[in-house]
Amino acid sequence: METTKSKKKILIVGRPKSGKLSLVKALTSSLPPGLTDESTPHSGLIHSITLTTRYFSTEAGIWVDEIPEDSDLWLDEYLSEEAMPVLQSLAAIMLTVAPGQPSAEKDIKILRKLNARGDEVEWDATTLVIGRKSPNSDAYSSLLSLCDEHTLEFINLNDSGENEFGGRK
Amino acid sequence: MTLAKMNSAVENSFSTDNVDHLEQQGLPRLLEVLHTCDWTSSTNEDDESIGSLQDCELEFELKAFGDDPQQEDKEIGSEHDVEYMERMMAMLLNARGSITTASYLANFIQKWGRIWESMRGKSLHVAQWKELPRCLETRNYWKFMLSRHEELNHISYN
Numbered sequence: 001m002e003t004t005k006s007k008k009k010i011l012i013v014g015r016p017k018s019g020k021l022s023l024v025k026a027l028t029s030s031l032p033p034g035l036t037d038e039s040t041p042h043s044g045l046i047h048s049i050t051l052t053t054r055y056f057s058t059e060a061g062i063w064v065d066e067i068p069e070d071s072d073l074w075l076d077e078y079l080s081e082e083a084m085p086v087l088q089s090l091a092a093i094m095l096t097v098a099p100g101q102p103s104a105e106k107d108i109k110i111l112r113k114l115n116a117r118g119d120e121v122e123w124d125a126t127t128l129v130i131g132r133k134s135p136n137s138d139a140y141s142s143l144l145s146l147c148d149e150h151t152l153e154f155i156n157l158n159d160s161g162e163n164e165f166g167g168r169k
Numbered sequence: 170m171t172l173a174k175m176n177s178a179v180e181n182s183f184s185t186d187n188v189d190h191l192e193q194q195g196l197p198r199l200l201e202v203l204h205t206c207d208w209t210s211s212t213n214e215d216d217e218s219i220g221s222l223q224d225c226e227l228e229f230e231l232k233a234f235g236d237d238p239q240q241e242d243k244e245i246g247s248e249h250d251v252e253y254m255e256r257m258m259a260m261l262l263n264a265r266g267s268i269t270t271a272s273y274l275a276n277f278i279q280k281w282g283r284i285w286e287s288m289r290g291k292s293l294h295v296a297q298w299k300e301l302p303r304c305l306e307t308r309n310y311w312k313f314m315l316s317r318h319e320e321l322n323h324i325s326y327n
Contacts, residue, residue, distance in 0.1 A: 006208040009287070026196055027203075044280030046287055051204055058208045061287055065280060068273075073264060077277075080263060082256040086284055091206040094199075126206055130199065153202075159195035 003050055003057040009089055010062045014096030015103050020064050023096055023130055026157060042066045067107060075110055079117050087118055092126040099131055100139035108146050129154045253285035
């Protein structure tokens, strides 16, 4: 089956040390090119993933972006009119959150705002929160409750299971 | 079941030790969601542009560059390239009151430069970001951006 290149992208966002690159590696089995050492900024890293079913095979781009301390300014960039084509080109936004990170609630609200902005620009993408189960069960359950409260799906990357497309990639 | 037992059962079902019912199934679930996303729709790249540079200061700075006779020999770049760069510059202009550090600006240009390039599916020749640190040192980053914009109008691609 021929693999086509999709114009749609996946945007992976999160704070430093929240698991963005782990997620990219879990999805693609490799790290983004251009990542030379630990000091390389994660903002603007680009990668791709090939998704194949019995009906189609497509290569989708992955954008990685880091939410900085001044997250308001960062969010304003995405909510601006100029960035509208970027939002419209997204098939999914994944927010990586480490349980216990003080910014978790703010980050989830950021994701909701991106989602709300997407609705305004006739955007039909999926938003997910991705994390790993933490030994601190209070922090973890609090994160789950936050996602629940904001009607966002949380996926625990440590969990295992199989899906209808053939399980683990 | 007594009322006390019922209360206990309900409390236990929401305790921190029993949160698995809220979780999904890891990477397989994530891939399942991704496979069901809409990968076929096109983007709205052909929608109308946000417009051209209209800032008085920009106009002033653009004039400062003058004409480059060598550029006249080059081919005209695509309108989309110009449009993307204009979008990035408009975002920068909106944010410039908040930009207080060179590192923020460098990150901004790298990130959005790559995003626009990625949307076009090819690399911008004008995106010679290695020049940026030098420009930042001399506080000439607006000129740097404007020069990139000027090049876009007169450049060809491999």
